[in-house]
Amino acid sequence: MKIDGDMLIGATRLHGAEGDIHAIDPRNGERLAPAYGGGGPDEVARACALAAAAFDAYRETSLAARAGFLETIAQNILDLGDDLIERASAETGLPRARIEGERGRTVGQLRLFAEEVRRGDWLGLRFDTPSPERRPAPRPDLRLRHIPLGPVAVFGASNFPLAFSAAGGDTAAALAAGCPVVVKAHSAHPGTSEMVGCAIRAAVAACGLPEGVFSLLFGAGSSMGTALVAHPAIKAVGFTGSRRAGVALMATAAARAEPIPVYAEMSSINPVFLLPVALAARAPAIAAGFVASLVLGAGQFCTNPGLVLAVGGPDLDRFLTEAAAAVAAAPATTMLTPAIHAAYDAGRLRLGAHAAVATLAEGRPAQGPFEGRPALFATDAAQFLADPVLQEETFGASSLVVRCPDVATLRAVAERLDGQLTATLQMDAGDLDDARALLPVLERRAGRILVNGYPTGVEVGHAMVHGGPFPATSDSRTTSVGTLAIRRFLRPVCYQDLPQALLPAALRDGNPLGLARSVDGVPIVAPAI
Numbered sequence: 001m002k003i004d005g006d007m008l009i010g011a012t013r014l015h016g017a018e019g020d021i022h023a024i025d026p027r028n029g030e031r032l033a034p035a036y037g038g039g040g041p042d043e044v045a046r047a048c049a050l051a052a053a054a055f056d057a058y059r060e061t062s063l064a065a066r067a068g069f070l071e072t073i074a075q076n077i078l079d080l081g082d083d084l085i086e087r088a089s090a091e092t093g094l095p096r097a098r099i100e101g102e103r104g105r106t107v108g109q110l111r112l113f114a115e116e117v118r119r120g121d122w123l124g125l126r127f128d129t130p131s132p133e134r135r136p137a138p139r140p141d142l143r144l145r146h147i148p149l150g151p152v153a154v155f156g157a158s159n160f161p162l163a164f165s166a167a168g169g170d171t172a173a174a175l176a177a178g179c180p181v182v183v184k185a186h187s188a189h190p191g192t193s194e195m196v197g198c199a200i201r202a203a204v205a206a207c208g209l210p211e212g213v214f215s216l217l218f219g220a221g222s223s224m225g226t227a228l229v230a231h232p233a234i235k236a237v238g239f240t241g242s243r244r245a246g247v248a249l250m251a252t253a254a255a256r257a258e259p260i261p262v263y264a265e266m267s268s269i270n271p272v273f274l275l276p277v278a279l280a281a282r283a284p285a286i287a288a289g290f291v292a293s294l295v296l297g298a299g300q301f302c303t304n305p306g307l308v309l310a311v312g313g314p315d316l317d318r319f320l321t322e323a324a325a326a327v328a329a330a331p332a333t334t335m336l337t338p339a340i341h342a343a344y345d346a347g348r349l350r351l352g353a354h355a356a357v358a359t360l361a362e363g364r365p366a367q368g369p370f371e372g373r374p375a376l377f378a379t380d381a382a383q384f385l386a387d388p389v390l391q392e393e394t395f396g397a398s399s400l401v402v403r404c405p406d407v408a409t410l411r412a413v414a415e416r417l418d419g420q421l422t423a424t425l426q427m428d429a430g431d432l433d434d435a436r437a438l439l440p441v442l443e444r445r446a447g448r449i450l451v452n453g454y455p456t457g458v459e460v461g462h463a464m465v466h467g468g469p470f471p472a473t474s475d476s477r478t479t480s481v482g483t484l485a486i487r488r489f490l491r492p493v494c495y496q497d498l499p500q501a502l503l504p505a506a507l508r509d510g511n512p513l514g515l516a517r518s519v520d521g522v523p524i525v526a527p528a529i
């Protein structure tokens, strides 16, 4: 597919005039054509106005039509074929197999949301039957459904050019909810974003939807993102990236005349707790699994296991010997962008130079310009608790092991951790009491708790939570992966004593759409139709 370097503003292509953006192939540092023209406030305003104009028509599309739209996007992405795989690989340095896997996840995610839309449970229909005879006051007829919030701004993430970008989880969830989407593409992969944007735009046209249902903007730095979040037509934000940018967007959203929710997924170091019985029984196997998760994708996963906690002693020493050997044998791997590589190297060197931190191992030296060396560090619980810097995310394949004198200290350290996306327990049956004592702490600290697995590789499903308390996310009540993500873009509306002719179809008598509902608090499953 030919790419032109244009923004997609509804059905119009437009080359921005606010400076050129070039993707860089991080495997060799070469600039990739074409140049992308960055947009400014006029393009933001145009995309937002189109999105606002599309909202009422799009939000009342039938569930079948909306599901069909999501499925058309999925098929159009697949139809991009090898061009998409090659461009995404060149723009990110991620290997072909990874990009193919991510495409499968992206398409599967859109299809899962299509099923979810058709099922309609997310409308959350509730009925309170009227009681005109009730005294002293009659009870009114109350009917509730959820409606979409309005146009959503989505920020593409550098580390998942497909699954968290133009047609990623935030876009899929917002479109499923009935919200038009304005994407601010990540400047690291503009060509991938243009290709996927074209696939979405073609689906908008093929499904006869208003053009403003989807737009794609380019812009380096912070001004485009700030203008987008500040625009009055935007009613919610989906973001994955750095804590600094996420917090800046939260501030922009909160300072608006009409503040809006920001769903930002930011930083997490994903603690892994090695409980004593498991460590004694299988230190080498745990070390192998841990290092495989640590180095996956050059460590550029928000689920990367950046912190390990265990009780010191010979079993931990065995784990450290094995893990250090595996890290030392691991190659340096190309990182996503020169800036992300520079930030990783600076973080790794800062940790290595920290007076309270020992370097246990570094991976093989870099061969290419932007390769990051994996690294394993160690400290003890007292030092870890004394310096909050040691809790900061080093985005890449770096992890810090914290030696604790006993299990009580392990729990005390867990209590002091920042909010996390995940917390992992390596445990055997003999660790059950310790695990039980840790669980309430982990529930308060993390969005997902795993046993005997590793946190990288998020399953896209109905029960997934990819979220957690700040700074993992800006709003711990939800998730950015899985079908529950649709709730971020909905709000309830109650209809009191409306005549049948005025009610939305989902709320009319006789259940014409055949949807699940609750009546006077009692759930009624959807009839088979």
Ligand SMILES: NC(=O)c1ccc[n+]([C@@H]2O[C@H](COP(=O)([O-])OP(=O)(O)OC[C@H]3O[C@@H](n4cnc5c(N)ncnc54)[C@H](O)[C@@H]3O)[C@@H](O)[C@H]2O)c1
Binding pocket: 155, 156, 157, 158, 159, 184, 185, 186, 187, 219, 220, 221, 222, 223, 224, 225, 226, 240, 241, 242, 243, 244, 245, 246, 248, 249, 265, 266, 267, 268, 301, 302, 339, 340, 343, 344, 394, 395
């Ligand atoms: N935890 C994660 O999942 C994750 C993912 C990617 C990056 N990161 C971290 O972010 C660092 C930078 O990488 P990145 O470029 O992908 O992320 P970033 O947060 O710097 O940028 C993400 C997006 O936000 C925009 N942006 C940046 N600052 C902004 C601001 N102040 N106001 C408005 N918009 C702003 C950027 O233009 C980009 O589109 C990495 O080194 C890493 O530390 C974390």
Ligand SMILES: O=CCCC(=O)C(=O)O
Binding pocket: 159, 160, 300, 301, 302, 303, 455, 456, 457, 458, 459
């Ligand atoms: O980088 C953030 C998402 C991580 C993820 O989706 C995964 O681990 O699969």
